Every structure is written in C-alpha cells, then in structure tokens.
Amino acid sequence: MSLTQRTTSIRLRFRDNDGAESICQCNLASSVSAASAASFLSAWAPLVQALSDAAIVSAEVVIHWTDPARPPAGAGSDVLRQGTFLLDTASSDIGAARVPAISDDFILATGPYAGIGIDTALADVVSLITALTDGIDGTEPCDPFADDFVSINAAYIEQF
C-alpha cells in the first residue's frame, strides 16, 4: 500500500429559495496542512458568500489520499459482501463499522456461526477492533453523535 496525498478540496454547499443545491469548490496544494485548510475555509467562505444570494448551508475540507500503484482486487472479491462490526458506545447505544469485501479468511469455519460470524480472535481482526474501541494515539473512533466506541458487540458478514 503506497498512498499519495492529492490536492485538498474546500467545498461550500449553497441552497437557494427553491431548495436546489450546488457546490462551489476550491483546491489547495497537498502541502497545506489540515489545520491551515480549515482556517482557509473559514476565511474564504464569507468572500464567496458575499458574491451570492443563495445561502451556504454546509462546508467541507476534504483531504484525499489515493494509491496510484494499487494491487489488483482478489479474484472473488465483492464489495457488497461486507464485514459488519457492531460496537457498543459509551452512551450504551450501538454503532457500526463495515469492511467492504471482507476476506473469507476471517469468517468462522466451524460452530453455530460458521459462514456468518467473523473470527474476532484472529490477529488482524483484533487489531481493528482494538483500534476502534481503544483508539489510536489518543484519538477515539465514535458513532455519528461523537459517542466513543467502547467494546465489540457482534461481528458478522452481510450481503448488500
């Protein structure tokens, strides 16, 4: 895996009185830090808003990485066959993380959940679950309400 950072996108979403929406996008060089890109957005948005009578309703800083030399996908891979990890949050809700085209290597081969459950004892699976529940370098993954994931609830395969 050799990921290369591309230009960063600054996106402003406008909405008019009909409810129609459109995005205005500006690019920044990949050398601009994420924090600086966020500062740029804050300074740039009012300048663009001053030109428009539609309203800015949301904005994004999107930092892109791509793998220009990515290996081919596995022969039987199917991105609609996903590994679903249900995670308990700090507020006793359940959130989810998904892995597209989960490899068969991680699916239980025996027991009542054979062919369905993900083997949460395998090292690569443990590494992901640990990162999701304990965080990485002090950064804790969370659900859409910013509630931290604290433990794995269930892990299984799903076909979409």
Added chain:
Amino acid sequence: MSLVLRPVHKVVCTFRDNDGKEASTEVMVPSGTTAANAVTFAAAIVPLIAALSDATLVGYNLILSYVENAFSAPGRSDVEDKGFFNFTPANGIRTSIAVPSILETLLQPNNQDIDQTATAVDDFITAMTAGLSAIQPASLSGSDIVGVLSAYKQNRRSHKAGSVRKG
C-alpha cells in the same frame, strides 16, 4: 454567517472489487480531535481496515464537515445562475470556480459579465490569486492560481436539496 463543525470528522475509505464495483466505508472521530491528529488517525486506521478486505483500496478521504445552522435564501436566489470565474494557474492550464446564485448587482449592464471592479468581486479574486492567510488556492493538479482570465454568469443545472451538483 457562522459555520460550525459537525460532531464528527469522517475517514472514508473506498474499495474496488474484481468486478469493478466500488464501496466506501467510514470511521468517525469526534470533531474535537485536532485536524493533525485526525490525519494521523486516518493514516493508522485505514491499513487495519484494508488488511481484512480482499478488494483493493482505491484511496481514502478525511472530511472535516461544517454546517450553517441559521440560514435563509432570498426569494430570487437560483443556484443555477453561476458566477463562473476562469483562473490561470502557474502551469498555464486553466481552472475554474463557479459561485452558485451570483448576485445580479455584481453583473455588468450586459447582464452577463461580472464586474471585477466591484469590491466583493475584487476581494474574492485577490484571495484566489494572491492567497488568503498565506494559503494559495490551486488547480486540481496543485498548481497555484495566479490570475483571472474571465468572469461571467453561466446557467447550469443543479439538483434539489439532498442531491447536489458540483459547481
């Protein structure tokens, strides 16, 4: 105008399988996480996800999202009326930005060309060509924008809310 951070930053990974189908998955972190820490986190979590997949990782995005929670659009606004700015980057390959629902008061009497002497337009063009807070806007290929070639109104279709067309 007050854009505020949404509750979470998103790390969105895109995978492609051997049929060419693509799917994305995302991991969120609280938006209280600094941008630099979010970048570090993204670089660490993506390989852990990719290690479980037999599709190929196309790439990933870190998205810092903001929302305006108090807005209104005047009665005549139409995002299909774009203010189209044609810029020249240092590498000479043109790039453009479209401002949705350009103000009619910023148009020349021909109702087509944008008045580049108007203060708001001049401020915008200066930011695009001379930079803003020491950050220089660039083309998609990363070449600094150095000049404006033309600016005019252009009508392009857009979508209703929830289905967005890039300017």
